[in-house]
Amino acid sequence: MNTRAHRSPAGGTLRLRLRVRLRRWRLDRELAAGPAGEISPELALRGRQLSDARSTRVLASSLRRVVARAESPRAANIGGGVPVAREAVRGWREALLGLAERLEEPVAASPCGVARVQMLLTDGTGPLFNPTSERTIGEAIWWVADGLQQCPPHAWGAPVVIKLDPAHVGWACARCGAIVTTADPAVRPA
Numbered sequence: 001m002n003t004r005a006h007r008s009p010a011g012g013t014l015r016l017r018l019r020v021r022l023r024r025w026r027l028d029r030e031l032a033a034g035p036a037g038e039i040s041p042e043l044a045l046r047g048r049q050l051s052d053a054r055s056t057r058v059l060a061s062s063l064r065r066v067v068a069r070a071e072s073p074r075a076a077n078i079g080g081g082v083p084v085a086r087e088a089v090r091g092w093r094e095a096l097l098g099l100a101e102r103l104e105e106p107v108a109a110s111p112c113g114v115a116r117v118q119m120l121l122t123d124g125t126g127p128l129f130n131p132t133s134e135r136t137i138g139e140a141i142w143w144v145a146d147g148l149q150q151c152p153p154h155a156w157g158a159p160v161v162i163k164l165d166p167a168h169v170g171w172a173c174a175r176c177g178a179i180v181t182t183a184d185p186a187v188r189p190a
Contacts, residue, residue, distance in 0.1 A: 016041055016042065016045060017045065019042050020042050020045050020046050020049070023042060024046060027042055027043055027046040028046065028050070028115045028118050028119060029115075029119070030043055031043065031046065031047055031050065031111050031112055031114075031115035032112060032115040032116045032118075032119050032147065033112075034112050034147070046111075047111030047115075048111075050111050050114040050115055050118060051108055051109050051110070051111050051114055055114070056103040056104070056109050056114060057103070057104060059100075059103055059114065059117045059118060059121065060099075060100040060101070060103035060104045061100075062121050063096050063097070063099055063100040063103070063117070063121070064097065064100050066084055066089060066096065066121070066128055067089060067090075067093050067096050067097060069083075069084050069086075069089075070084045070085075070086045070089035070090050070093070071090060071093070082124040082129045083129065084128055084129055085127065085128060085129055085130060085131040085133075085137070087131070088127060088128075088131055088136070088137045089128060089137065091137070092137045092138060092141060095138075095141045096137075096141065099117065099141065099144055099145065099148070102145075102148055103117065103148075109148055110147060110148055110149065112147040112148075113144055113145070113146075113147030113148030113149070114147075114148070115147070116143060116144040116147040116148075117144055117148075120140055120144055126140065127139070127140045128140075
């Protein structure tokens with residue numbers, strides 16, 4: 001089977017999808033930092049994967065579970081995961097649930113903000129799980145919320161055009177990191 005010709009509905013070749021899978025943690029960190037220069041095909045695909053409605057629903061559900069674990073006295077003793085910083089999470093309950101609601105909105109979420117949610121939820125040394133973390137939960141929530149901000153109109157001026165496959169190119173917003181694909185590199189996204 002020729003992997004170069006094998007395309008998936010999510011976009012990209014099998015080889016590209018494998019590279020993204022192997023490098024997803026590094027790509028998540030790059031997306032969380034915000035757009036900086038040229039966007040690689042790997043970064044564009046990872047941004048689309050994270051911004052997918054299914055992925056954002058899973059992350060929203062994970063935020064809700066963190067809050068539920070912090071509120072349940074029994075949850076501290078069950079499960080094999082890293083225990084949550086209960087007092088800190090309870091203090092920021094509404095803001096965390098607000099992030100979950102934002103992820104569930106029908107409007108596409110910014111890859112930058114979604115990557116930040118992913119990092120917040122998976123960093124066992126971060127403020128959700130470590131009461132002595134360098135960053136407070138409040139700082140982390142504002143960092144995530146800032147990344148989730150959409151910026152109408154997007155800054156497509158001086159676009160970054162990347163080759164995703166022979167039929168498509170991608171454009172990245174210089175402000176929020178939103179990534180879209182088009183069939184014609186000469187036509188800017190709306």
